[in-house]
Amino acid sequence: xxxxxxxxxxxxxxxxxxxxxxxxxxxxxxxxxxxxxxxxxxxxxxxxxxxxxxxxxxxxxxxxxxxxxxxxxxxxxxxxxxxxxxxxxxxxxxxxxxxxxxxxx
Numbered sequence: 643x644x645x646x647x648x649x650x651x652x653x654x655x656x657x658x659x660x661x662x663x664x665x666x667x668x669x670x671x672x673x674x675x676x677x678x679x680x681x682x683x684x685x686x687x688x689x690x691x692x693x694x695x696x697x698x699x700x701x702x703x704x705x706x707x708x709x710x711x712x713x714x715x716x717x718x719x720x721x722x723x724x725x726x727x728x729x730x731x732x733x734x735x736x737x738x739x740x741x742x743x744x745x746x747x
Contacts, residue, residue: 685728694708706741707742
């Protein structure tokens with residue numbers, strides 16, 4: 643039996659698939675993880691930004707990957723200050739909590 647080839651119009655471009663995945667990572671207010679990452683870099687600066695990376699947003703919760711357990715422990719003490727600085731840099735969004743996790747940078 644010969645296989646029938648589907649017309650090209652049934653395929654979804656990879657760009658659209660990636661856009662859909664990124665859209666699922668965005669917060670409800672539409673700023674998204676990309677915007678948060680930019681604000682994170684701008685308002686916090688090194689050495690924090692050298693050892694952290696915003697990873698995902700779910701509602702008002704921000705998940706941040708950190709480079710190691712020492713940084714994870716230190717950032718727990720700085721969480722209130724980080725939230726305040728981050729929210730001052732955001733226009734339409736508000737982050738209520740940050741969770742830190744050792745993860746890929």
